[in-house]
Amino acid sequence: MAATDPRSRNAVTTWVIGPGRVGRCLAWGHRQQGEAVVLFGRQAGPWQTWAAEQNLTTALLEQRKQDLAERPPQRLLFCPGDDVLAESIQDWASAMAGVLPGFAVHTSGIHGLTLLQPLADLGWRTAVLHPLLPFTEAETSWQALSSAVVTVEATEQAKSEVEVLGRLWGCLLHWLPADFDRRPYHLALSLAANHLTALLAWSEELLQPLLGDQARPALTSLAGHAVQAFEERGPAQSLTGPVVRGDAEVVAAHLAALPPEQAGRYRQLLEPLLDLAERSGRLSREGSQALRLLLNPSALDEESPDSKA
Structure with missing residues (x-):
């Protein structure tokens, strides 16, 4: 008998890493679309109060091990600052060993697909989706995302999931060549x-x-x-x-x-x-x-x- 995916019993599970403006927007929007969303932060702060007001589930990184055992994610959306993105991805890749691979995305404009290689090595499908949008409040930015251009760099294996995410966001996807000069x-x-x-x-x-x-x-x-x-x-x-x-x-x-x-x-x-x-x-x-x-x-x-x- 084939193994049963423990995530299939309920809604799509999306974990958003980084409770800044982009992370809050995506967490809020995916929750509005009926997904099971967890918004992760490095440390406690006002972002948790905001999330509670939006009926969003939050977690600190130290809780990750328990959450992975209970309900591992189908999507990882990395939205921390550019200066800590590589460290964040490497840290999560270290924690994901043995977890059924899913779809991992980061939203940075200055960093490319290679930053996600630690997760790709574990079998995750990877992509960079960069919204051409100045993010403000979560709901306002989610509405603006529906008419925004989002540039994409993705592995071949991730293209169908990118299309699904594009439809969810309601945006216009623009595919970019691999390994182009992002500067x-x-x-x-x-x-x-x-x-x-x-x-x-x-x-x-x-x-x-x-x-x-x-x-x-x-x-x-x-x-x-x-x-x-x-x-x-x-x-x-x-x-x-x-x-x-x-x-x-x-x-x-x-x-x-x-x-x-x-x-x-x-x-x-x-x-x-x-x-x-x-x-x-x-x-x-x-x-x-x-x-x-x-x-x-x-x-x-x-x-x-x-x-x-």
Whole structure:
């Protein structure tokens, strides 16, 4: 008689490792889909209170041995920080010896499939599913996941399970080649999400004294229209403002309004903006030259009448 899988008697069993934003979202969403979910953390903390409010089962790593004996997982979803991901996977692989292999996923953008090799060596089907999504609250992020692109790197044996997970998440799967260079990939996504957030924070800081509580919604609307134009027309044709017009006088006024350290930051941001304006073919040669002078304060000093006195 064939051995009976002890996990088949109930719902799909999914263990989520890492109770951060991604882990909370996936634990909440999989629980909403009727799965038996356990959210694991290294140590006790506020995440357990949140999980209890969501009727989610939680466990600390020290409880893992007992849980493995009672009901081993069919899926492992690794969602810890990038700096501890390799250690976490290796630790779990050490604990999974003798456990019926299942499907193991990590959600990092900077790390590839090779990080899951310790589990693959035990017979687990492995994949990397990286949602192109800034995660916030669990329910909000789960809803956003349903329209997000999720990039995939997977072993051949895991492809059918990846498709199942994609349907569960409701996302658009985009398959990536094996062993590609993840550094520029991750940088591109960081620029579009994290760096954009920092720029909006600086914009809000400058605008809040005038608009107060309306600064954030005003900037959200402005940035939203800019992103929509980027999507519809591309970067070259959607670019607006004084740089693409070659208005060096306005840009100089911006610089004059800032303290020295912020003016230096603004000059650094002007460089890629000016490059784009030049590539668009919409910026005159004279305008480009005038703006380039503003990027180099020492050149301006050399051009000033006082410096020649």
